[in-house]
C-alpha cells in the first residue's frame with residue numbers, strides 16, 4: 001500500500017478509551033494519586049476528549065458500571081456529544097461485591113447468580129439510554145484449590161447465566177466475553193482462555209463475540225495466532241490492548257513489545273478487519289499508575305496507530321509470492337521491511353492534514369510537578385473531593401479503596417488543578433468544564 005492509501009485507511013481508524021484510565025489506579029502496594037483526576041464520569045469524558053483532540057482517532061469511551069453510574073444517562077450522552085466523543089462499550093462489574101467471593105455467574109447459590117444477572121440488566125438499560133451497542137463481560141470467577149468446587153458444574157451454571165444475559169439483548173446489541181488465564185483466582189478461572197470464551201459464544205448465538213485482552217495470556221503465548229483464529233470464524237469482537245511483562249500489568253500498549261503489536265495488526269490488516277464493517281472493536285484497557293494519564297493515553301493511541309500504519313505498509317504481493325515459493329527469509333523480510341520503517345513522519349503529516357492541534361507537548365516542569373503533588377497516602381487524601389463517589393478505577397488488593405479517590409482538595413482548588421491539567425476551560429451547556437489544550441505531556445510529533 002502506498003503512503004496516500006495508508007493515510008486514507010488510518011483516517012477511518014477508531015480506538016476506544018477506557019474511562020477508568022483517567023482515574024487514580026495502582027497496585028496492591030500503593031496508589032499514587034494525581035492532582036486534578038476526574039471526580040465523575042463527566043470529567044472523565046472531558047479528559048478523554050483531550051486524547052481525541054490531539055490524535056483524531058479516539059472518539060469513543062468505554063464505561064464501567066457501577067463506577068460510571070450517573071442519574072441522567074441522556075445528559076451524559078449529550079455531554080459526550082458536545083465534546084465530540086461517544087459512549088462505547090458498557091463494562092459490567094462482577095468483582096467488587098462480598099457475595100461474589102465464591103463466584104458470580106458461576107456461584108453455587110442461585111440467588112447470587114440472579115444478582116449478577118440482574119446487574120447485566122442494569123447495564124443493558126444503560127446501553128439503551130446511551131445508544132451503546134456493546135455489553136462487555138469479564139468474568140472474574142474461579143477457584144483457588146483443586147476440589148474447591150466442581151469445575152464442570154461451574155461451566156454449566158455459567159452457560160445458563162450467560163443465556164439469561166444474552167436474552168436481555170436487543171437485536172443490535174453484542175455481548176463481548178473476555179477471558180483471562182489467572183487472577184483473581186489462581187487454580188482455575190472459569191473463562192481462562194479463548195477456547196472457553198468461544199465455546200460459550202457459539203452456544204449463545206451470533207451476537208456473542210470474544211474479547212482478546214493482550215495481558216491475559218501466559219508468557220510466550222502467540223497472541224496473533226489467537227487473533228487470526230477468531231477472525232477466521234468471525235468471532236473476534238474486540239481487543240483490550242495493553243502491555244505486559246509479567247502478569248496482567250496493564251502498561252501502555254506497544255511499550256513492552258511493539259513487534260507483537262505489529263504482528264497482531266498484521267493479522268487484522270490481512271483479514272481486512274480494520275474498518276467498521278468487521279465490527280472488531282479496538283479498545284484500550286490500561287492504567288497509568290505513575291505516568292500522567294492523558295499523555296499516557298495519547299502515547300497508547302499513537303502506538304496502536306503506528307503499528308497499524310506499519311502493518312498497512314507490508315508489501316502483501318511480495319509476501320504472498322515469497323510464502324508460495326517457500327522463500328522463508330524473503331517472507332520474513334517483507335514483514336521486517338515494513339516494521340523497520342520509521343512511520344512517524346507520515347503520521348505527523350496525517351495529523352497536519354486533519355487539522356489536529358500540532359502543539360508539541362513538553363514534560364511537566366519539575367516545579368509544577370512538585371506543586372501539584374497531592375497529599376496522597378494520608379488519611380486526609382482518602383476523604384476525596386466533593387464529587388467523590390467511591391471506586392472508579394483499577395487498584396489491586398489493599399490499595400484498591402484508595403485507588404480511585406481524588407486527593408482531598410477544596411472544590412475551588414481541585415477545579416484549578418483540573419484547569420491546569422486541561423488548560424483554560426469554558427463551560428459547556430451541561431455546566432461541566434470543557435478543557436482546551438493540555439498543559440503537560442510528551443511530544444506529539446517526532
Ligand code: PSV
Nearest residue numbers: 091138178180213240248285
Ligand atoms: C481485569 O483483569 C480487567 O483488566 C479486565 O480485563 C476488564 O476488562 C477490566 O479489568 C475492567 O473490568
Ligand code: MN
Nearest residue numbers: 178213240285
Ligand atoms: Mn480487559
